[in-house]
Amino acid sequence: NAGVTQTPKFQVLKTGQSMTLQCAQDMNHEYMSWYRQDPGMGLRLIHYSVGAGITDQGEVPNGYNVSRSTTEDFPLRLLSAAPSQTSVYFCASRDRGAEAFFGQGTRLTVV
Amino acid sequence: GQNIDQPTEMTATEGAIVQINCTYQTSGFNGLFWYQQHAGEAPTFLSYNVLDGLEEKGRFSSFLSRSKGYSYLLLKELQMKDSASYLCAVRDSGRGSTLGRLYFGRGTQLTVWP
Numbered sequence: 110n111a112g113v114t115q116t117p118k119f120q121v122l123k124t125g126q127s128m129t130l131q132c133a134q135d136m137n138h139e140y141m142s143w144y145r146q147d148p149g150m151g152l153r154l155i156h157y158s159v160g161a162g163i164t165d166q167g168e169v170p171n172g173y174n175v176s177r178s179t180t181e182d183f184p185l186r187l188l189s190a191a192p193s194q195t196s197v198y199f200c201a202s203r204d205r206g207a208e209a210f211f212g213q214g215t216r217l218t219v220v
Numbered sequence: 221g222q223n224i225d226q227p228t229e230m231t232a233t234e235g236a237i238v239q240i241n242c243t244y245q246t247s248g249f250n251g252l253f254w255y256q257q258h259a260g261e262a263p264t265f266l267s268y269n270v271l272d273g274l275e276e277k278g279r280f281s282s283f284l285s286r287s288k289g290y291s292y293l294l295l296k297e298l299q300m301k302d303s304a305s306y307l308c309a310v311r312d313s314g315r316g317s318t319l320g321r322l323y324f325g326r327g328t329q330l331t332v333w334p
C-alpha cells in the first residue's frame with residue numbers, strides 16, 4: 110500500500126531557484142494539504158484542496174503555489190526559493206470526516 | 221482562525237501514566253485529533269473526538285470538552301517507544317460539513333525514562 114508518496118526526500122536549493130515538491134496519493138481521497146514544520150512552530154498549513162480543480166490558501170501561503178488537476182496529485186511549487194523556506198514539508202490526504210495520512214516528508218534547505 | 225495550546229515538554233517514567241493537555245479557541249469546530257510523531261518521521265494518527273467524552277484505544281485515551289475548548293491525551297503503561305512528540309489538531313467547519321482545514325498545535329515532546 111503506497112498511501113501518500115512525496116518526492117524528493119531531500120533537496121538543497123540556491124536562493125532564487127524554483128522547484129516543485131511532488132505529492133501523490135492512491136486512496137482516492139478528496140482532501141489534500143501541504144504543511145511545513147519548523148522547530149518550535151508545529152505544523153503550519155500552506156495550501157489545501159478539497160477536490161480536483163479546487164485549492165485554497167492556508168496559514169502561510171506566500172511564496173508557494175499549488176494546483177490540483179487530478180484527485181491523486183497535489184504538487185507544491187516554490188516560485189523563488191528563500192532561506193526562510195528551509196523547512197520540512199509534509200503532504201497529507203484524507204477522506205470526508207476521517208483522519209489525515211501523511212507522506213514521509215521533504216527536507217528542504219535553501220542556501 | 222485557530223489558537224491551539226499545549227505544553228512544550230513533558231517527562232515520565234516507564235510504566236507510569238501521563239496526561240497531555242490541549243486547549244483551543246476556534247471560529248468553527250468540527251473535531252479534534254491527536255497525532256504521534258517520532259523524530260525524523262511523519263505524524264501518525266492516534267485518536268479522534270468530535271463529541272464530548274472519552275475515547276479509549278488500548279493504552280491511549282482521549283477526552284474532549286467542547287464547551288471548555290479542552291482535550292487531553294492519556295497514555296497508560298508508558299513504554300520507551302512512547303518517547304515522541306504528540307500533536308493536537310483541530311478541524312474547522314470549512315466548506316461543507318466535513319471538509320474543513322486541519323490546524324495543529326506546536327506539539328508536546330514526551331520523554332519516557334527507564
